[in-house]
Amino acid sequence: MQATLTFLGSGTSMGVPTLGCACEVCASAVPRDADTPPASPRNRRTRPSVLVAWEDRNVVIDTGPDFHAQAIREGLRRVDAVLYTHGHADHVLGMDDLRPLSFHSQPSLPLFADDPTADTLERIFDYTFRKQQRYATSARVEIHRMPSTPGAHVDLFGARFQRIPVTHGRDTVTGWRFGSAAYLTDLNDIPAESLPLLTGLDLLILDALRRQPHPTHSTLDNSIALVEKIQPRRAFFTHMSHDLDHESTNAILPPHIRLAYDGLKLEFDIAPEAA
Numbered sequence: 001m002q003a004t005l006t007f008l009g010s011g012t013s014m015g016v017p018t019l020g021c022a023c024e025v026c027a028s029a030v031p032r033d034a035d036t037p038p039a040s041p042r043n044r045r046t047r048p049s050v051l052v053a054w055e056d057r058n059v060v061i062d063t064g065p066d067f068h069a070q071a072i073r074e075g076l077r078r079v080d081a082v083l084y085t086h087g088h089a090d091h092v093l094g095m096d097d098l099r100p101l102s103f104h105s106q107p108s109l110p111l112f113a114d115d116p117t118a119d120t121l122e123r124i125f126d127y128t129f130r131k132q133q134r135y136a137t138s139a140r141v142e143i144h145r146m147p148s149t150p151g152a153h154v155d156l157f158g159a160r161f162q163r164i165p166v167t168h169g170r171d172t173v174t175g176w177r178f179g180s181a182a183y184l185t186d187l188n189d190i191p192a193e194s195l196p197l198l199t200g201l202d203l204l205i206l207d208a209l210r211r212q213p214h215p216t217h218s219t220l221d222n223s224i225a226l227v228e229k230i231q232p233r234r235a236f237f238t239h240m241s242h243d244l245d246h247e248s249t250n251a252i253l254p255p256h257i258r259l260a261y262d263g264l265k266l267e268f269d270i271a272p273e274a275a
């Protein structure tokens with residue numbers, strides 16, 4: 001079953017351009033004036049999220065602070081489920097923008113999250129999730145808590161979404177595998193027990209923040225090494241900071257590894273065809 005993955009956002013938590021920064025990459029991402037388009041539009045990176053679409057179904061992974069603008073840019077008019085990776089602001093703060101998309105969901109729009117992420121969503125959006133005196137026009141959403149066991153999964157509209165535990169600093173957060181693709185954002189390492197869940201991939205999407213080491217994110221070199229270890233057919237890097245210029249970084253990467261960019265669409269197989 002063919003599916004399309006769209007990068008709603010490919011940037012790090014601060015986005016690119018980074019507020020207050022005048023570096024070359026940040027400057028290249030925005031129009032210099034009303035008549036001069038950005039020198040490198042692919043350096044404009046909103047907060048990280050992907051849309052997975054197949055057979056009229058739309059599943060979104062994470063709703064960051066740019067979700068509203070991303071949904072308008074992509075003409076997203078319906079969401080059938082949202083999967084969360086973890087509770088950091090760049091991945092959850094747009095949850096409230098699901099409101100108009102959720103009002104037609106019967107009985108509610110399902111959100112899938114591990115326990116710490118579910119706790120964070122309930123805390124930030126208390127008025128949405130509290131049992132008493134719920135805000136009247138809150139998003140019509142319901143959290144489904146994912147078990148923490150490796151390989152835990154949820155079946156949605158003929159496709160299976162499997163939880164892949166990944167290491168994000170001191171936390172273990174959630175990556176997702178669906179058919180021949182895996183979306184592993186926000187990690188600095190992949191624990192050994194998750195590697196068997198990542199065999200036979202066509203498409204691997206990985207965190208690659210920058211070149212210098214970072215306590216909670218992968219570097220360009222580390223992500224290249226992870227691709228060598230996991231051996232997908234192709235890999236795309238995301239959650240990138242202003243350290244990585246799109247064109248010049250792509251030029252030094254092996255051909256099967258590319259930097260993602262906002263709006264990039266990739267076709268892949270999400271499930272075997274029903275007999």
Ligand SMILES: [Zn+2]
Nearest residue numbers: 013088090186
């Ligand atoms: Zn992040």
Ligand SMILES: [Zn+2]
Nearest residue numbers: 021023026242
């Ligand atoms: Zn910058």
Ligand SMILES: [Zn+2]
Nearest residue numbers: 086088168186
């Ligand atoms: Zn994070």
